[in-house]
Amino acid sequence: MVNLGTLVQYLALQGGPQQQQQQILSGDQFNMSLITETTYTLPSLPYAYDALEPHISSQIMTLHHDKHHQAYVDGLNAALKGLVAAVKANDLPAQIALQPRIRFHGGGHINHALFWANLAPAGSEETNADKVAGGLVSAIEGVWGSMEGFRKEFGAALVGIQGSGWGWLVKDGQTLKIVTTKDQDPIVGGEVPIFGVDMWEHAYYLQYLNVKAKYVENIWNVINWKTAEERFLGERDDVFEALRAALKF
Amino acid sequence: MASTLLRTSPVIRGALRASGAIKPAVGIASTTFVRGKATLPDLKYDYGALEPHISGKIMELHHKKHHQTYVTGLNTALETIAEAESKGDFTKAASVAPLLNFHGGGHLNHSLFWENLAPASREGGGEPSGVLKTAINEDFGSFDTFRKQMNTALAGIQGSGWAWLVKDKQSGTLGLVTRANQDPVTGQYVPLLGIDAWEHAYYLQYENRKAEYFEAIWNVINWKTVGSRFEKA
Numbered sequence: 493m494v495n496l497g498t499l500v501q502y503l504a505l506q507g508g509p510q511q512q513q514q515q516i517l518s519g520d521q522f523n524m525s526l527i528t529e530t531t532y533t534l535p536s537l538p539y540a541y542d543a544l545e546p547h548i549s550s551q552i553m554t555l556h557h558d559k560h561h562q563a564y565v566d567g568l569n570a571a572l573k574g575l576v577a578a579v580k581a582n583d584l585p586a587q588i589a590l591q592p593r594i595r596f597h598g599g600g601h602i603n604h605a606l607f608w609a610n611l612a613p614a615g616s617e618e619t620n621a622d623k624v625a626g627g628l629v630s631a632i633e634g635v636w637g638s639m640e641g642f643r644k645e646f647g648a649a650l651v652g653i654q655g656s657g658w659g660w661l662v663k664d665g666q667t668l669k670i671v672t673t674k675d676q677d678p679i680v681g682g683e684v685p686i687f688g689v690d691m692w693e694h695a696y697y698l699q700y701l702n703v704k705a706k707y708v709e710n711i712w713n714v715i716n717w718k719t720a721e722e723r724f725l726g727e728r729d730d731v732f733e734a735l736r737a738a739l740k741f
Numbered sequence: 742m743a744s745t746l747l748r749t750s751p752v753i754r755g756a757l758r759a760s761g762a763i764k765p766a767v768g769i770a771s772t773t774f775v776r777g778k779a780t781l782p783d784l785k786y787d788y789g790a791l792e793p794h795i796s797g798k799i800m801e802l803h804h805k806k807h808h809q810t811y812v813t814g815l816n817t818a819l820e821t822i823a824e825a826e827s828k829g830d831f832t833k834a835a836s837v838a839p840l841l842n843f844h845g846g847g848h849l850n851h852s853l854f855w856e857n858l859a860p861a862s863r864e865g866g867g868e869p870s871g872v873l874k875t876a877i878n879e880d881f882g883s884f885d886t887f888r889k890q891m892n893t894a895l896a897g898i899q900g901s902g903w904a905w906l907v908k909d910k911q912s913g914t915l916g917l918v919t920r921a922n923q924d925p926v927t928g929q930y931v932p933l934l935g936i937d938a939w940e941h942a943y944y945l946q947y948e949n950r951k952a953e954y955f956e957a958i959w960n961v962i963n964w965k966t967v968g969s970r971f972e973k974a
Binding site (some may be wrong): 555559560563592596654655656657674675676692693694697698701702 | 802806807810839843899900901902921922923939940941944945948949
């Protein structure tokens with residue numbers, strides 16, 4: 493059964509450090525022969541389409557969730573169907589040829605699922621970092637000096653992305669890092685994704701047009717620090733376990 | 742099949758087309774460089790002139806804001822390099838390479854793009870003629886096959902990027918290439934026709950339905966420009 497946990501491990505095999513790849517292979521966590529067809533479905537948003545107004549418009553949220561995320565889900569299902577057939581046919585070239593599509597659509601599915609869950613309506617308790625994310629806030633202050641210093645650096649990383657991509661706060665061992673990824677590359681190495689911001693133009697263009705710095709400034713109003721704290725306190729597997737539960741396999 | 746045709750006799754066709762003449766690189770008429778400074782070229786048509794295929798609002802933002810940002814970014818990158826060079830700080834100069842590629846590519850790509858578009862009521866749309874038409878038929882099988890392959894290439898771009906009809910300087914044949922983000926077409930390929938597949942090129946009008954944009958854009962392709970680029974290449 494290909495579930496989200498094994499998908500994450502599968503994607504890590506392609507891009508993760510050698511040592512981790514070996515662990516995954518030897519740890520019997522991922523077994524190609526266990527692959528059977530499964531169908532991913534679009535997770536519901538944990539809030540209404542207009543709940544992030546005025547920072548992210550209802551129109552953007554509707555298109556982003558119903559159309560864009562759905563297209564990644566469909567693309568992933570089609571690619572995995574092809575993969576299962578290629579595995580059963582022992583067709584190695586076909587399996588390899590499918591990797592970019594699995595990475596792109598699988599990454600798109602994972603990234604958006606994590607993204608929806610790390611956003612919340614402005615003014616809700618979840619967006620109050622000091623109240624709901626004490627551990628993470630002190631860790632951020634430890635690395636960047638202050639929340640303001642962190643927001644500045646994260647914002648600069650987001651605005652500096654060339655083309656489509658994402659910015660993430662990740663936990664790497666005992667430290668925090670800001671990383672940017674291109675297109676739909678997912679965070680599936682050893683790092684724990686804490687929260688991500690979608691910098692594809694479809695995430696903001698209808699509302700902010702070319703002024704992406706304004707979108708970046710406003711996104712801070714709708715970051716779900718409660719989710720961020722939970723991911724920070726957990727391990728990598730916990731994050732994807734929570735995600736798997738949210739996707740109701 | 743077009744792919745078969747493409748491989749029949751590229752060397753012979755290339756030799757025929759080159760016919761011994763060494764031509765200068767294709768120039769971009771309206772891209773002006775004053776003392777190394779890039780400037781935003783004017784459009785040869787009004788912002789609304791490509792409607793209903795590309796909206797006036799998209800054209801205005803795309804030209805005035807997006808292209809301008811690449812021009813500004815390119816000039817900043819060039820200044821940083823010149824300054825670093827004057828101080829002998831080549832590490833610093835080299836570190837600017839990604840910005841130079843991104844903004845320089847963005848400036849080149851958009852300059853070529855505006856010129857290979859034209860209003861449907863004027864030169865835009867239709868089909869190529871002359872030697873370009875012959876070359877497309879030879880290398881792709883037919884104009885229709887070429888168009889379909891270009892649209893498939895555009896639809897397959899993962900993220901932001903461009904698709905180009907190019908001439909391969911080595912073989913002399915036509916081909917299709919895609920480029921990520923603002924990577925320019927350089928090296929063995931001469932860019933003839935570029936289509937911008939960044940979301941900002943279509944999203945205000947077509948939203949997620951990018952296939953509709955890729956269909957509509959054929960109504961505003963300036964084949965005269967593409968043909969003249971091909972003849973000079």
